[in-house]
Amino acid sequence: MKYLIEGGNRLSGSIPVSxxxxxxxxxxxxxxxxxKKTILHNCPDISDVRCTIxxxxxxxxxxxxxxxxxxxxxxxxGTPQVPPELMRKLRSSIIFLGAFxxxxxxxxxxxxxxxxxxKRPIDIHLAVLSEMGVQIQEDAQHILCDAPRLKGxxxxxxxxxxxxxxxxxxxxxxxxxxVTVKNPAKExxxxxxxxxxxxxxxxxxxxxxxxxxxxxxxTFHDCEYTVCSDRIEAATYMFSAAATGSVLTLTNAPxxxxxxxxxxxxxxxVYIITKRPDTLTVIPPKRLKPLNLIATMPHxxxxxxxxAILMASLLKADGTxxxxxxxxxxxxxxxxxxxxxxxxxxxxxxxxxxxxVNHLQGTTVYAKDLRAGAALVIAALSARGTTxxxxxxxxxxxxxxMIGKLQAxxxxxxIVSDTEPNTMEFRQILPNETxxxxxxx
Ligand code: EPZ
Numbered sequence: 001m002k003y004l005i006e007g008g009n010r011l012s013g014s015i016p017v018s019x020x021x022x023x024x025x026x027x028x029x030x031x032x033x034x035x036k037k038t039i040l041h042n043c044p045d046i047s048d049v050r051c052t053i054x055x056x057x058x059x060x061x062x063x064x065x066x067x068x069x070x071x072x073x074x075x076x077x078g079t080p081q082v083p084p085e086l087m088r089k090l091r092s093s094i095i096f097l098g099a100f101x102x103x104x105x106x107x108x109x110x111x112x113x114x115x116x117x118x119k120r121p122i123d124i125h126l127a128v129l130s131e132m133g134v135q136i137q138e139d140a141q142h143i144l145c146d147a148p149r150l151k152g153x154x155x156x157x158x159x160x161x162x163x164x165x166x167x168x169x170x171x172x173x174x175x176x177x178x179v180t181v182k183n184p185a186k187e188x189x190x191x192x193x194x195x196x197x198x199x200x201x202x203x204x205x206x207x208x209x210x211x212x213x214x215x216x217x218x219t220f221h222d223c224e225y226t227v228c229s230d231r232i233e234a235a236t237y238m239f240s241a242a243a244t245g246s247v248l249t250l251t252n253a254p255x256x257x258x259x260x261x262x263x264x265x266x267x268x269x270v271y272i273i274t275k276r277p278d279t280l281t282v283i284p285p286k287r288l289k290p291l292n293l294i295a296t297m298p299h300x301x302x303x304x305x306x307x308a309i310l311m312a313s314l315l316k317a318d319g320t321x322x323x324x325x326x327x328x329x330x331x332x333x334x335x336x337x338x339x340x341x342x343x344x345x346x347x348x349x350x351x352x353x354x355x356x357v358n359h360l361q362g363t364t365v366y367a368k369d370l371r372a373g374a375a376l377v378i379a380a381l382s383a384r385g386t387t388x389x390x391x392x393x394x395x396x397x398x399x400x401x402m403i404g405k406l407q408a409x410x411x412x413x414x415i416v417s418d419t420e421p422n423t424m425e426f427r428q429i430l431p432n433e434t435x436x437x438x439x440x441x
Contacts (some may be wrong), residue, residue, distance in 0.1 A: 003403060005380035007362055007414035011246035013409040015237045017253045018044040018400040019068065020230040022305075023192035025092050025168040027227060028052045030193065031072040032059065032099040033170060034200045034220035038072045041226040042252075044400040047393070051090040055082050078103065084110035084141060094122055097145065098167030099108040101134060107145040116369035116394075117328040124164040126390060128155050129171060132179075147184045152177030152216065159297045160185040165212070166193055172214040173202060181212040183297055187299040188257040192228050212396050229278070231257035232305045233399060236374050238262075239306075240406070241282035242270050243313040243382040248409060250280045260302050264310065267291060268317065290319035296327050308334045308375035315343045315379060317356035325350045333368035334375045340365055341383055362387035364422075367394040374399060381411060388422050 019042035022317050029052070031038045043049060045065070053063045053070070059082065062073035080100050087110045097237045100107035112120055126143070130136050133151045137144040152175040157164055165185040170193075172179035184190065186208050194207035203215040207347040234253045241248035242265055255274055262272045262280075270284035291314065296304040298333040304327035314321045315338060330350055335345050340363050344355040362385035367373025375397035380387035389395075392415070395402060416422075 001176070001392050002413055002418055003377065003380070003392050003395075004386060004391065004416055005362070005377065006386045006412045007360070007383035008383050008385075009381075009410060009412055011241065011244055011248055011406070011409040011411055012379070014249035014251050015405050015409060016251045017229040017234045017237070020044075020189065020192065020233075020254070021046060021048055021398045022162070022230075022232070023189040024049060024189075024227045025032040025052055026095045026163075026170075026189065026193050027072070027196045027225070028056065028072065029095045029099045030170050030197060031056070032061065032074050032078065033072055034175065034223070035103075036200070036220055037075065037222045038200065039222075039224040040066055040070045040072065041224070042229065043070045043227060044068070044230065046396060046398055046400050048092070048397045051086070052291070053160070055086055055090065055093070055096065055423075058082055058086060074272050080104040080107060080108065087112070087233045091120065092163065094125060094163055095166055097125060097129075097143070098170035100143055101129070101147045101150075101171045105147050105174075108142055110141050111143065115171070116330070116333055116372075118330045122164075124157055124159055124161045125167050125324075128157060128164060128168050131155055132171065132175065132212070134171070147171070147174075150175040152179050154180040154182060155411075157184055158181040159183075160332045162187050162189065165190055167173060167216060169193060169197070169204065169207075169212065173197070173217050174404055175214070175216050178216065179214045181214070183210065184212045185298060188228065188231060188254070196223075196225045199225045207240040209215060228257070229254040231261070232303065232371070234258060235261045235306045236309050236378070237405070238265060238272075238280075239309045239313040240378050241379055242268060242284045242288055243316070243378050245284050245286065246409075247277060247281065247283050249277050253278050253280050259298060261306060264291070264294065264302060268313070288313060288317040290314060290317040290354075291323075292319040293322045293324070298327070304328060305371055306333060307331060308371040309378055310373040311335075311338070311345075311352065311354060312378035312382075314354045315341075315345075315357065315360060316382060317354070319356055321354045321356070323354070325352070334372035337365040337368070340381055341379055341387070343379070359384055361385060364388045364390070368390045370394050370398045374402070375400065377406070377413075381406070381413075386422070392416070
């Protein structure tokens with residue numbers, strides 16, 4: 001599949017933000033440990049969630065989708081065997097490690113595999129779990145963990161890894177005494193995992209701060225939980241508004257998780273008006289101001305997942321900007337594609353210098369990873385002429401109905417199969433028409 005986007009149009013109207021991919025994935029893994037029924041609302045229908053559902057079903061658990069609600073039943077024993085190809089399909093499959101150790105006392109999982117962002121090592125996960133008493137063996141393909149018992153106590157992460165924090169939180173619930181985690185990740189998705197586990201009967205405190213305390217808990221109850229909205233999806237549409245000079249409103253937006261994004265856009269000359277607890281309106285200037293220097297950092301710093309979409313909005317800013325990517329070693333996959341559109345960017349090490357140009361030109365580009373793909377959509381919307389974006393399966397990993405949402409605010413955008421010609425007659429995807437998701441079932 002590919003996207004065809006005709007740029008240069010002002011957008012207007014409102015976009016609903018879907019549930020958070022990076023919150024729902026660890027929560028779905030954590031449903032394994034409750035042995036009960038979980039009702040999860042605000043779950044986006046994206047391919048990473050579909051992969052996770054496939055893994056849960058493969059384990060023997062029931063999962064049913066009713067619109068944006070998922071009902072997971074993990075009452076049966078389940079079998080901790082997941083085919084490697086299924087685990088490798090999902091970048092974040094490592095999040096099942098803590099859940100397997102908790103539920104089954106052991107785990108045999110294939111290496112999550114690197115991805116376009118780099119090696120994606122799991123040394124921090126394994127270092128803490130092994131300190132807690134998990135016996136770990138590794139062979140060429142698998143990680144074998146055996147946890148006859150887990151020692152409580154105080155553990156410090158060498159780096160505030162999001163996934164490692166989530167795995168330790170879930171595994172710690174079977175420790176022989178309370179666990180204190182120092183230097184954990186503080187992302188909103190960590191708070192979401194704590195809140196979900198507590199809704200199911202756990203007693204965890206401190207998520208979002210420098211210290212998380214987990215009281216061991218082995219029995220849980222049925223629970224119903226509403227997942228927070230996706231702060232990176234929200235940021236994507238905020239930067240789309242800024243890059244196209246459009247006034248856009250976002251509904252169901254996670255305002256409390258957008259402080260850094262809002263502050264950055266305001267530095268660029270954008271006004272953000274919040275109306276109700278979950279609604280904001282973006283009002284951009286005629287031309288965006290550049291950013292002298294912005295560096296991605298662990299939360300509450302500027303999120304690495306918003307780096308590519310920020311860069312897309314700086315391509316036509318009124319001056320030169322500098323971005324430093326501190327989290328992933330290879331997160332400039334979008335630069336080569338922006339250059340094809342006429343952007344002026346130079347990269348040295350983890351620093352990108354962007355000299356604002358007056359125009360971008362639509363052309364054929366390739367999505368190299370999830371957020372790089374989303375950034376190409378933003379550049380295409382703000383370019384002259386038509387852009388064809390290939391390999392959009394990367395985008396559908398994390399964005400629910402992106403083209404449908406953009407069409408609804410006036411974007412001239414279509415999803416077509418790779419074999420279809422790049423014809424530009426645009427038509428709205430009618431409600432009863434095939435949407436991207438059903439095409440990729
Ligand atoms: C989560 O990935 C997110 N994914 C990522 O979002 C996000 O970019 C990342 O956190 C940082 O915020 C999900 O939540 C599913 P990390 P995760 O462990 O947990 C290194 C997206 O676009 N590291 O905090 O894998 C690692 O290589 C995705 O939605 C080790 O060296 O991130 C990276 O450089 C992309 N050893 C840095 O730490 C380890 O054991 C941050 O990784 C673990 C991580």
